[in-house]
Amino acid sequence: MATTDRQATTLALAHALSAAERGLAVIPLSRTKLPALRSPHRGQPDPGPCHGECGRFGHGVYDASTDPVRIRELFAAAPWATGYGIACGLPPHHLIGIDLDTKSGTDSSAALRELALRHLFTIPETVVVLTPSGGRHLWLTGPSDVAVPNSAGRLAPGIDIRGAGGYLVGPGSRTEHGVYGTAPGTARLPPAPCPPALLRLLLPAPRPTHPATHPSAGDHGQGLVQFVLAAHEGQRNTRLFWAACRAYENGIGPALVAPLIDAALNTGLTEREARATIASAARMTGHRP
Template identity: 45%
Template sequence: MSNHDKALDAALNATEWGYEVFPLSINKTPIIRSPHDKGHRCQGMHQCGSPGHGVGDATSDPDLVRWLFDQAPKAVGYGIRCGARLVGLDLDRKENVDGVATLNRLAGRHGFDVPRTTTVCTPSGGFHLWLAVPGGTIVPNSVGKVGPGIDVRSSRGYVVGPGSIGRKGAYVLHPKLGFIDPEPIPEQLLKLMLPPPPKHRPQRHSSPMPGAGGRALDGLVRVVLNSSEGNRNDRLFWAAAKAWEHVRDGHVAASDVEGQLVEAAIRVGLGAAEAMRTVASAGRGVAA
């Protein structure tokens, strides 16, 4: 059996575990080229009908998985979408960095146990730990934020699935564990993954007016909460620009605008840093 067919079989196994997958090249990157010009906003083949959106093509439909692999005859691996129910903890072991040792130190320092969960052995001697996400929690992707040698794969991210081939070798399930239901992220480890809460700056007006301004902000928060992939950032910018007008008029506190709109943006999948930048950008030019 070819490496392509082995990867396809492994990807189909992952769909039986309930995960969404898509084909990868030997470089562990999406192999199907985008059908769009640079700068497009299409988020996946569910929007345009054509493959080539990386993790946006991920599916748990076996027939679609086979079709995707047919479009990628040189695929020798597959990615598993992370985010809504799965976070991948990538523990690198290369050069002078040891993510396994870092995680063990963090566990001792913060008082949590490293979960016994699905573990994929990587060709570099590292591991991918699969962890379950608490309902409604948006964990951002990060590189080294948790600690040296530890990367987090979450919303719009992916992990290389077991049964894949990379340039340095194969990705395989840990021989003593196999596939088991991913364990929840320990609470103390989750805190290290999440961004700090938005900083509340001093109010720009000492006595914001209650009533209509607060109701308007509630409506703008709903605009953000009702947004979807592809228009979340645009909706956030529009809502923030309107909200800053109420700040300027003295009807709403600046801290409420920043806190509530950023929180809403995180709930619909935007990263905290991106959301804070967008809200701040919309507020430029508002008088202090």
């Protein structure tokens, strides 16, 4: 390995350990920005899903850790790594990355400002990472009970979202196109909470559904209840949070609490989990739970 590559790996490990000290779970990345460790199941016929239960490295963000011993082991297994990725959606920060790209030919920063004006939110001061191509990554935090999905261009052209199951290239990483670094004055800022109005835009929109039959839901709430009832494991809290936000925004939040809890119980959530998620939605929309 060339000396410059060894230096890049040493620096990447140092930056990764520093990020871990701030509670950010990390994995080693190659110069292509992909996880440096390949799947141990490659080449196996229909290996089935494995998120690291096999005990071996090579499961992408499922390898991510804040444990310095494990991080050193990951980098030792990938001595060609020149960067590190920060897993999104994990405690304690529940990181959400707003990736403002420059390669799409659109002004993604202007698109985000337009969204902020249209939906009445302000982008807070937070960590900003500058990419070699001239783009920016904004670091925000989300609620612990809501999983923000990854998306590309759904919010607006040139704006990608890194949420649960995704990762951000950490500052100090060296890639084929250059080095990632924090914008001046933002390196020591804590990731700021995602504005509620922006958070609602990041959550999946409900699909057309058949009306629910809960007697106290009313016409306006039937679709929201059905939206929760159609949730699969892994999206139950997110759908419940989204539906509760819509209910409070439309003035039917208090009347819909019981129907939404009933729907959540039907999907497998506990009453405690459902009430906590609905209360979080109430606070996010400026109402008392």
